[in-house]
Amino acid sequence: MLRKRGCCCSEEGCSSEKKLKAVGKESGNEILNGITNGVAHDRTKEETVLARRKLIASEANDLALQIADTVTGNTEHICVEGAYHGNLRSLLQLSTYKDTPMGLHSIVAPLPDVYNGKYKDPDNAGMLYAGEVKKLIDKASSNEKRISCFIMESLFSCAGQIIPPKGYLQAVYKYVHDAGGLCIADEVQVGFGRVGKYFWGFELQDVVPDIVTIGKPMGNGHPVAGVITTPEIAKRFSLTGVSYFNTYGGNPVSMAIAQAVLTVIKEENLQQHANSLGEYLLHSLLELQAKYPTHIGDVRGVGFFIGLEIVKDRKSREPDSQLATRIITRMLREHRVIMSVDGTNNNVIKFKPPMCFDKENADYLLECLEECFDNQENM
Incomplete structure (x- = not known):
């Protein structure tokens, strides 16, 4: 990232x-x-x-x-x-x-x-x-x-x-x-x-x-x-x-x-930093999930190790690898943020940033993600 x-x-x-x-x-x-x-x-x-x-x-x-x-x-x-x-x-x-x-x-x-x-x-x-x-x-x-x-x-x-x-x-x-x-x-x-x-x-x-x-x-x-x-x-x-x-x-x-x-x-207390900022990032992603409940199936993680599972429908939990790939592609092309998709169904957006990742980075990341979900129909 x-x-x-x-x-x-x-x-x-x-x-x-x-x-x-x-x-x-x-x-x-x-x-x-x-x-x-x-x-x-x-x-x-x-x-x-x-x-x-x-x-x-x-x-x-x-x-x-x-x-x-x-x-x-x-x-x-x-x-x-x-x-x-x-x-x-x-x-x-x-x-x-x-x-x-x-x-x-x-x-x-x-x-x-x-x-x-x-x-x-x-x-x-x-x-x-x-x-x-x-x-x-x-x-x-x-x-x-x-x-x-x-x-x-x-x-x-x-x-x-x-x-x-x-x-x-x-x-x-x-x-x-x-x-x-x-x-x-x-x-x-x-x-x-x-x-x-x-x-x-x-x-x-x-x-x-x-x-x-x-x-x-x-x-x-x-x-x-x-x-x-x-x-x-x-x-x-x-x-x-x-x-x-x-x-x-x-x-x-x-x-x-x-x-x-x-x-x-x-x-530099990087372990404690990962704990506190990770909690902030996880909570913010849960709020993002509440805003886009259809396609964000699950938010899980601890510290600087978090996954966002993208699905076609939250009820069926059917994986949506295409949407996940479109999101990370837009994050790179439009916002210059490098992310990746992984998982057995290639539908989990990974959050595993450098340990020096700070709150400004986190807020920018969240802002860019929200923009991507807002414009998912145009991706």
């Missing part, structure tokens, strides 16, 4: 550009403490370790799968419909978003969507969708296949800004652990304070993953990523003798840049 004042930002924002440029002499070693303090959740810092520092998120997710397979000795990977985890072959086989053939060891669980999914009652959808995962685990077990891992974006971005229903991950994690598998949280798109209330998306579900993967937001767009796990899992992986190395992994320039980003997030 472009700021009205003409500043083009990557995901974490460019409000402290000088800090990000002046990192060449930084050691980068402090990034371990900076990130594990945030990941630890209900574990102590000593119980959480940054296992590998890498170049891109696809490599991070690929390594997470390798760790899970090696440590558990199992083969089956559970992913979720509409997911996207990267562009390596191992990840494309778990990314139904890309419409690529699933791998021989890929198991696809239903997307826990309470708006247009199988279960729509938010009070019990979490357990019902988790039950679908349990059925898949039981089916695999009956075929003498063992679960290596369950991998999921903590909030579904490419699947259409889907917020998992309450209790979903708590139940799924239990089922996976009972089956001998590990749980991987893909925080590449939603971590580092974007959800506002918490630093990590998985905290919204009150769970602690076995492995967390992170990516480019850690470097403000600079190519850096990481795999975080516990000392126990890291040790078990190491003792197997499986070799892993990366030419650029842990290089001091990338580590220093990542440390500078963490400093900016903390010093």
Whole structure:
């Protein structure tokens, strides 16, 4: 998304550009403490370790799968419909978003969507969708296949800004652990304070993953990523003798840049900013929905992670991908605002702005959106 004042930002924002440029002499070693303090959740810092520092998120997710397979000795990977985890072959086989053939060891669980999914009652959808995962685990077990891992974006971005229903991950994690598998949280798109209330998306579900993967937001767009796990899992992986190395992994320039980003997030209170301005944006979009009830089917999100589901009719909830595409096209051509459409039906307008996105930007965005809906017949 472009700021009205003409500043083009990557995901974490460019409000402290000088800090990000002046990192060449930084050691980068402090990034371990900076990130594990945030990941630890209900574990102590000593119980959480940054296992590998890498170049891109696809490599991070690929390594997470390798760790899970090696440590558990199992083969089956559970992913979720509409997911996207990267562009390596191992990840494309778990990314139904890309419409690529699933791998021989890929198991696809239903997307826990309470708006247009199988279960729509938010009070019990979490357990019902988790039950679908349990059925898949039981089916695999009956075929003498063992679960290596369950991998999921903590909030579904490419699947259409889907917020998992309450209790979903708590139940799924239990089922996976009972089956001998590990749980991987893909925080590449939603971590580092974007959800506002918490630093990590998985905290919204009150769970602690076995492995967390992170990516480019850690470097403000600079190519850096990481795999975080516990000392126990890291040790078990190491003792197997499986070799892993990366030419650029842990290089001091990338580590220093990542440390500078963490400093900016903390010093400029970007997490709190995402929380307060995100609430304002969400409330304003709900008001927009009330004004245009026919075509805005759902408004959902948290912090700077919000989705606007466009439908042909709010009662039938039939997706309207054409109108959604026309809206974002007009936003770009007439208002110079870059947005995107995603979701399993390509009808969800995504709001995932840079962390430096301010109220002036939000008001301009809302003004432009209202103009687009006012003129939708002419688009």
